Amino acid sequence: MTHHSATTRAEIDQLLEATLAALRAPSILNSQPWRWRPRGRDVELLLDPSRRLPGVDPTGHLMLISCGVALHHATVALAAAGYAAEVALLPTDGGADVVARLSLGAATTPDRTAYDALHRRRTDRRPFADEPPAGEDLDELVAAARRHGVRLHLLPADQVPQFADIVTLANVAEREVPAYTRDVAEWSDRTRTSGDGVSLADVAAPGSYQVPPRDFALRRRPGLEPGHGTDRGTVYAVLVTSGQDRGNWLAAGTALSDVWLTLTARGLVASPISEVVEVPQAQAALRRLLGWAGHPAIALRIGLPGDPEPPPASARRTGTEVIGLPGDP
Ligand SMILES: Cc1cc2nc3c(=O)[nH]c(=O)nc-3n(C[C@H](O)[C@H](O)[C@H](O)COP(=O)(O)O)c2cc1C
Structure with missing residues (x-):
């Protein structure tokens, strides 16, 4: 050799x-x-x-x-x-x-x-703590998104009720679409050994929220205790791109990863809210709320953990399922 x-x-x-x-x-x-x-x-x-x-x-x-x-x-x-x-x-x-x-x-x-x-990173869908994240932590998250050419827009507190209305609109609209509920039902009743999908064991039972969470359960039983968080300190943020092509969505993804790992390293927790971009009317309403400055790619809730015990690690496929051999098509 x-x-x-x-x-x-x-x-x-x-x-x-x-x-x-x-x-x-x-x-x-x-x-x-x-x-x-x-x-x-x-x-x-x-x-x-x-x-x-x-x-x-x-x-x-x-x-x-x-x-x-x-x-x-x-x-x-x-x-x-x-x-x-x-x-x-x-x-x-x-x-x-x-x-x-x-x-x-x-x-x-x-x-x-x-x-x-x-x-250590997890999607934490439970209510977060009373205390809000520190300003300097949030500055770091804005800087993390900017490294990818993406803007992290932090919603001011007075816009949170309107944001909650937009999320509700999206949730209600989606429940009427059979293809949507079919996807959620199919991907959210997986066992931990299936290698993918959302386990209902990681979905929090109803708790106190400023913005309603996505209904993964669809009348089944969610398995995670909501804990003692009040969700009052939760901050809502939107990753905003300058355009809507494939490169923009990819950049939103690298930015999402950087923001999420940065906040995890700083002791914060988060969960994405993507309903607001799945439903075109909701995305348009969110664009209007942001003053038409760019295109919302995904929203996030960010806070201090409401419960010190992290949610369990979710399932993943194995290397042999995702990595091809040289010469594979
Ligand atoms: C693009 C994207 C959109 C997502 N949308 C939502 C969402 O709307 N609600 C939610 O609770 N989780 C959402 N998630 C989190 C995923 O459900 C989660 O990453 C996945 O189930 C794996 O769990 P883990 O993050 O704890 O490893 C989203 C994640 C990504 C990357």
């Missing part, structure tokens, strides 16, 4: 390890709509069309956001191993489903902060 191919092999191992860490990425309904494919010294991230959610995500916008989250998670794993990441987004010479090409960049000082957060 030549020296060159030995180097390549070690590089590929680093990249494959990063794709395994990226399995922990959050995704819409835990659908994990991606796969990875080694190609020479790169790995390619591909959309997996077989994991589409036609009712919840007819445009595929949330699927691309989810792929962006996985991509950023992989770069975080490389940073922890002491490598910069070289990323080509939406390469024009790739197939239609190729979202990005990732390769090892220069050696750097290993940075494990975000990587440690990657393993």
Whole structure:
């Protein structure tokens, strides 16, 4: 074996390890709509069309956001191993489903902060604490989104009731759409060993909320105690892009990952609210609330944990299910 191919092999191992860490990425309904494919010294991230959610995500916008989250998670794993990441987004010479090409960049000082957060991060759907997040923490989250060219708009308290009305409108509208309830029912009754989907064990029973949570249960029984949070300190934020093309949604995803890992590292918790972009009328109402400045990609609730015990880790597929062999189509 030549020296060159030995180097390549070690590089590929680093990249494959990063794709395994990226399995922990959050995704819409835990659908994990991606796969990875080694190609020479790169790995390619591909959309997996077989994991589409036609009712919840007819445009595929949330699927691309989810792929962006996985991509950023992989770069975080490389940073922890002491490598910069070289990323080509939406390469024009790739197939239609190729979202990005990732390769090892220069050696750097290993940075494990975000990587440690990657393993601790959870979607916390319970009411958050009374006390609001500190202003300097929120500034860091705005800076994290900006690194990806995305704006994190923090809703002022006086806009929260209108935001709650928009979320309610979206929830009510979606309940009338059979394709939507079919997707939610199908992806949210999974057992922890299924490797994907939302377990009802991670969905909080009704509690005190400023903004109503998505109804995953659909008349079934949610399994997580809501805890003692009042949700009064919760902050609502919207990731806003300058346009509405595939590159914008992907950037919203890398920004979502960066914001979420940053807030996790700072002891905060969050859960996304994507109903507001799933329903076109709700998205338009949210755009109006934000003064027509950009396109809302996804909203988030952010706070201090209402309960010190984190929710359980949700299910994931295994490496062999998401990583192809060199030469695979
Ligand atoms: C694009 C996107 C949209 C999401 N939308 C919602 C949502 O509307 N409500 C919610 O409770 N969780 C939402 N989630 C969180 C996922 O359900 C969660 O990431 C997944 O079930 C895995 O759980 P974990 O984040 O705890 O690992 C969303 C996540 C992503 C990436």
